[in-house]
Amino acid sequence: MTAPVIILGSGLAAYNVAREFRKLDKTSALTIVSRDHAGFYSKPMLSNAFSANKSAEQLLMKSAEKMAEELNATILGHTKVVSIHVHNQEVMLGDDTILPYRDLVLAVGADPIRLPMGGDGASDVLSVNDLDDFAHFNRRLASAKSVAILGAGLIGCEFANDLLARDIAPIVIDPSAWPLSRLLPQAAGDFMADKLSDAGVQFHWGVTAQAVDAEGAGFVVKLSDQTELAVDLVLSAVGLRSRTELAAAAGLQVNRGVVVDRYLQTSQPHIYAVGDCAEVAGLTLPFVLPIMQQARALAATLMGERTVVKYPAMPVMVKTPACPAVVAPPAMGSVGEWHLETSETGIVAKFMSNSGSMAGFALLGSATSQRQALTPDLPVVLA
Amino acid sequence: MKQWQCVVCGFIYDEVAGLPNEGIAPGTTWADIPEDWACPDCGVAKADFDMVQI
Numbered sequence: 001m002t003a004p005v006i007i008l009g010s011g012l013a014a015y016n017v018a019r020e021f022r023k024l025d026k027t028s029a030l031t032i033v034s035r036d037h038a039g040f041y042s043k044p045m046l047s048n049a050f051s052a053n054k055s056a057e058q059l060l061m062k063s064a065e066k067m068a069e070e071l072n073a074t075i076l077g078h079t080k081v082v083s084i085h086v087h088n089q090e091v092m093l094g095d096d097t098i099l100p101y102r103d104l105v106l107a108v109g110a111d112p113i114r115l116p117m118g119g120d121g122a123s124d125v126l127s128v129n130d131l132d133d134f135a136h137f138n139r140r141l142a143s144a145k146s147v148a149i150l151g152a153g154l155i156g157c158e159f160a161n162d163l164l165a166r167d168i169a170p171i172v173i174d175p176s177a178w179p180l181s182r183l184l185p186q187a188a189g190d191f192m193a194d195k196l197s198d199a200g201v202q203f204h205w206g207v208t209a210q211a212v213d214a215e216g217a218g219f220v221v222k223l224s225d226q227t228e229l230a231v232d233l234v235l236s237a238v239g240l241r242s243r244t245e246l247a248a249a250a251g252l253q254v255n256r257g258v259v260v261d262r263y264l265q266t267s268q269p270h271i272y273a274v275g276d277c278a279e280v281a282g283l284t285l286p287f288v289l290p291i292m293q294q295a296r297a298l299a300a301t302l303m304g305e306r307t308v309v310k311y312p313a314m315p316v317m318v319k320t321p322a323c324p325a326v327v328a329p330p331a332m333g334s335v336g337e338w339h340l341e342t343s344e345t346g347i348v349a350k351f352m353s354n355s356g357s358m359a360g361f362a363l364l365g366s367a368t369s370q371r372q373a374l375t376p377d378l379p380v381v382l383a
Numbered sequence: 384m385k386q387w388q389c390v391v392c393g394f395i396y397d398e399v400a401g402l403p404n405e406g407i408a409p410g411t412t413w414a415d416i417p418e419d420w421a422c423p424d425c426g427v428a429k430a431d432f433d434m435v436q437i
Binding site for chain 2: 016
């Protein structure tokens with residue numbers, strides 16, 4: 001009997017590879033191994049759950065049992081993989097069970113980055129990176145009136161906006177001078193900051209949190225400018241770091257992520273990587289659209305038709321209802337400048353390259369309605 | 384009027400509300416959404432939506 005295709009992980013990348021694979025191959029054995037409950041949910045919904053009035057239970061779209069049935073797959077939840085034995089084509093589980101694989105797909109995701117800080121409350125700083133984290137965060141919010149959020153990036157801003165739906169005051173701390181500073185020019189960031197402020201989000205710009213101390217039932221956050229903020233809870237949202245440890249221990253090439261070629265193959269045959277843990281052509285893109293492109297290409301390859309992954313232009317929706325935004329940042333190292341068209345209700349920001357073509361955009365407020373019209377003018381990310 | 388949910392990202396299309404920003408008028412039934420329409424959040428095809436009761 002042929003060994004199964006084994007997918008490690010049960011997030012969006014893992015389940016979409018499984019789903020796309022099953023569209024092409026109804027019979028080959030498929031096993032999914034996850035360290036958590038392995039239920040299916042959409043991670044982007046975690047930072048909009050309160051606005052959508054959804055509990056952790058309601059965010060779970062399908063249980064592991066239901067997924068196993070739909071995908072005709074064996075799903076091993078709450079199961080840790082401790083090592084990959086590349087030459088024998090097998091993985092070893094936490095209980096020393098050995099599972100042989102025909103092909104192995106690493107879809108193990110990324111860990112939230114935690115910035116070092118002092119104080120006796122530093123270990124109580126939360127981050128929300130999966131459904132279990134969200135459930136924990138939600139329980140801790142039960143009596144909270146204020147939450148300090150470290151980081152004014154996409155996730156930090158989405159959580160800040162979402163907490164308003166629960167009448168909780170979000171206080172966002174970031175070392176830059178405006179939100180989404182790596183995606184937006186300052187004038188657009190200032191517009192977004194104004195809209196979020198009007199809705200009730202507080203910001204502290206140009207500072208970092210140096211210490212978090214427990215104080216009563218809450219915390220005091222000490223900022224680099226000596227300001228002290230008393231809050232009920234602290235949430236860190238400063239970015240993600242690919243999980244590469246398992247791959248590195250197996251001798252696979254890793255860099256920022258698990259390094260894969262355009263076929264999504266790692267430095268070893270029969271081992272692939274997708275999603276937040278994978279680095280494709282130097283890019284680790286923790287968004288849904290690239291994951292879908294990867295899932296389709298890898299499913300075809302696994303079925304026997306080697307297929308390179310291509311990335312079209314992939315604008316990212318920022319779910320901040322106080323100032324909705326769509327961003328398609330220019331590629332790293334692009335030379336050019338931002339051109340802004342500003343109105344009362346929105347901003348169209350286009351990054352124009354020196355050759356005169358649009359290399360990226362940011363659409364804010366009412367200008368988000370131009371997403372469909374402008375996306376075809378963007379360059380593809382990976383041809 | 385019904386609601387349909389993207390099986391990939393959880394986006395919900397509500398027939399009552401439509402998607403005016405995407406050029407789909409309120410009251411547009413699922414059957415009347417063009418076949419080449421894609422989920423505005425994650426870009427997957429109309430076929431990757433399920434009907435949901437909410």
